[in-house]
Amino acid sequence: MDHRGTTAWVNLSAIRSNYRRLAELAKGSAVCPVIKADAYGHGALAVAHALEREGAPYCAVALAKEALELRESGVHMPILVFGVPEHSWSSLAIRLGCAQTIYTEEHVRILASAAKSVGKRAKAHIKVDTGMNRQGLSPTKARAFAGLLADYPEIVVEGIYSHFADADSPDPTFTNLQIERFTAALAEFMQAGIVPKYRHIANSAGLLFHPDSRLDMVRPGILLYGLSPAPGLGLPDGFEPALTLTTSIVHIKEVPAGESISYGRIFTTKRRSRIGLLPIGYADGYPRALSNRATVLIRGMRAPVVGRVCMDMTMVDLTGIPGARAGDEVVVFGGKNLPVSEIADLLSTIDYEVVCMISKRVPRVHIDESSQED
Ligand SMILES: Cc1ncc(COP(=O)(O)O)c(C=O)c1O
16 A cells, blocks of 8 residues: 555455356356456456456457566466557567457558567457447458468467447347347358357447357456446446545644635635545546545545545545544545446546546555455
């Protein structure tokens, strides 16, 4: 824990238990937990080691650099890199035994030349764009792409995948269309002689709401962390939030009625107030947009944020919590009693963004009931 007391506690037992729940839902298809962006802010190295102990057969990251960090910390499981291959990183990814995403002729050339330079075949997963319109090969080009790959024996196609745009929607129409397009593209690849070990499309919402999308592998991210795939959806049974962001009261100020608090003077005390100073601010990932809007938990009670959240500090009104003292623990968000979704709603965003915003200077402390570590 750092000297300020501002800490993101990550319960690895919850992550392991969420992983087991995902494996149950996957019903035999391989679970490839998504641990990009530092495991959605939860600390990728500790999360990856915990998953490896659970027997996860695969994991996915966005960048080759993230894969390198995992390997350097002793993670051995297969890793898929979602991002586009680049000359500078591709040979490293091959050396590290990672699979790379390909969907253009340029990607094929990058992987083939990297494979030659390393003297090892490159593992690839072909990405098909079935409607996200972000990354991937048009399904109509599947045949031609398969033909191109035939000239590059340096590349082994281990997987073919796609990504859902709207799997959390109550209307399944578009997701069903994506599944149809993906199935058609897979058939084209198979007819052209490409039969991958892993066909995969399901994210967390796909796994929950579209069991027919499970195929050989599923790629859940957000549910692994015990967070909800979409606003208003709630957390499905059997999942537990893993992260709690806490800080502590470092100072209490008695302020008379009629005094303004913090920059811009957007809050004025209506009564004599006890104002608590918290050593957390927007540089820690507690956004300024929460000024005068959010509450924190102290001694099981809510204390409102008063005035503007500053870069390193935030003030809360402790007047309604008479016993509150300097040194008290403050739950900023996370866990069951102040869910991440509450902050996401205040910010008109999604749980994903709230946890990804927790900045580097906040230490992640990992707790695992079975093996106390950090
Ligand atoms: C390609 C890909 N697959 C899977 C996931 C996991 O999605 P979720 O966190 O919604 O389960 C992501 C996350 O954005 C992704 O980009």
